[in-house]
Amino acid sequence: MKSKFAKRITTASRSFTRTILDLTSQNSIISFAGGLPDAALFPRENIEKHAKNLFETQDNRLFQYSNASGVEALKIEIAKKYTHALASEIMLTNGSQQGLDLVCKTFLDEKDCIVVEDPSYLAALGLFHMYNATIKAVPLHANGVDVQELERLFKTYQPKFFYTIPVFQNPTGYSYSLENRQEVVKIAEKYNVILLEDSPYEALRYDGKSTVSFADLLPKLTIALGTFSKTLAPDFRIGWIKAPQEIISALTLSKESTDLQNSKFFQYICARMMEKGELNAHIQKLVEYYRPKRDALVEALKRYFGESIEFVIPEGGMFLWVNFKKCADSMQLFDKAIKKGVAFVPGSVFFSDKRISSYGRLNYTNSTLEQIEEGVKALHSAYTEQ
């Protein structure tokens, strides 16, 4: 069956990534390619305890139809993460990917411009492409975006959104400094551009101090996306949107026509874990568990590669962005690395123009310390073969 969207799906860039992920799901490959949390850390006991409690305490309305925006108790807990936010400024989604999709579906007309960071999150780039948006990319540096270029893009293209991942960005692990954020806020206000702030990783901070979000700096022009997929479990399928009430109202109608609502079951469990402080305790565990993995990757990269590569040590999140500067096209390095039994994602897929790149993204959350050591060794062996 023919349609413009179906045509764009088949040309979307995800197929290469799918190949990588399929390839690297083989047990013989050490994979730095994915973006999965470590399943060993899922808070199984808490989930089971609260599930049991739900069966004991809730009547059958638990399984009945309900409203499109989600369980009130959870919206109240999420609102507390922001300054002065109300539960009515929050809605729950089927993971934050649905939040992103609902925003595009509801507010994006074809050819509308979206500014993205260069590089940016692959699945967001794919989605914007499917909606036939005009995509313009602003260079991202270790402390934030190039604000002069951002202003030029806002002025020239009057974008509908600036899609930004300001903390522990995917794929770079970079975070915006407070100064950079404030500059972005100034420009967004001047040109009346909505900041579409995606923050899936912010809870996973291993060093440094937490920063203030765009949602708090400029609430009237920010649509913020969050998720429990990286802190609790992906299968919960709970993301959220925080935005001004009139935007939440439109998005809730859109959600209702899209799939009526989400399951309340895990929303209740999540709310209880927040109310009882169990989520925060669990995040502390995650941080203590993931930090040594990041440290091990950083240490092994330095030891094996020395000055032959460049990277910024991320203060949190799941990724490290490496400039394999002796290899102009990291896709070639990828081919050799696979043969040595290690995988990563070549940088080119994260750029909206898919240009050849010497960069690669390494994930460290889903490998053991031993795998990290062994994987870096194999990667170095592939690198020096060039």
Place this chain on the structure above:
Amino acid sequence: MKSKFAKRITTASRSFTRTILDLTSQNSIISFAGGLPDAALFPRENIEKHAKNLFETQDNRLFQYSNASGVEALKIEIAKKYTHALASEIMLTNGSQQGLDLVCKTFLDEKDCIVVEDPSYLAALGLFHMYNATIKAVPLHANGVDVQELERLFKTYQPKFFYTIPVFQNPTGYSYSLENRQEVVKIAEKYNVILLEDSPYEALRYDGKSTVSFADLLPKLTIALGTFSKTLAPDFRIGWIKAPQEIISALTLSKESTDLQNSKFFQYICARMMEKGELNAHIQKLVEYYRPKRDALVEALKRYFGESIEFVIPEGGMFLWVNFKKCADSMQLFDKAIKKGVAFVPGSVFFSDKRISSYGRLNYTNSTLEQIEEGVKALHSAYTEQ
């Protein structure tokens, strides 16, 4: 924020229905307006048993990311409902509303024509409107659609889909005869039109023999939508799409970009209930529980209204479609009925042109036998006041 979609959302017809449902969720109102299954019948013990078993037997991958098309064991069970179907021709969705949305999102270009039954399911009409489809309606009678008019519409407008609810239709409760189905199949093949077959109610059959689906009569041109919301529980959020493999492939990519995947938890529970025959046993219970409600509504309508109204006794499903023939505009009857403490949905909202109608939709699954008696009495009192 302005966009074409956001504008269409605000003009969509659901707001009136929302008002009705809000109004009728007051406990003082007897509501024949909704379309809810009776929560008292949710198979709570089975759910709890299988949930406990999942916690005992599954490792943490249960809560990890997985594939977009859903749990294989459930796709295998669903495939058995069709003749010669493969699991690869099935995908799972967040309720069947998401199935409908994904089909539109993926295959519908703006202004593409969709033929709908006249009257048809409100939320589908709203969705097609939001996608800016050209909607043409074919008259629906007690035994199926007007096939001559259907052929004229297919020939004139070359629609992309014919959206059909062939069993216990919403809002009418009507079902297509086998002869009518065969005529529709012939015309669909002749003009190469996809049958978008929505069958949420088919398992709830109180009398008569089950009929063969469009998915079995014309698999290569049918996209079939199904759901467990009416047989197990709406909060499971499990619907499915059955279609040719290349269509499922495109829809799976679309699902992945939309929200990655659904939760596997209730999908596993649902699969186990099917494997063990518990779903079929539960459906038998539902049928024995809902049949007396339908009978009570039919009997009370005949007793109070006599020849002053017309309706066809539905062989299953959740709705009865009444021609309040002495009241040209059932919206006026609605206003009076609400004052007497009883609600239904005026027919006009189910027609794509929202024309004034003497019909109304009565739901009987979510009222007690006493409420049915009392509600019909109140409705008759409103009717005779005209």
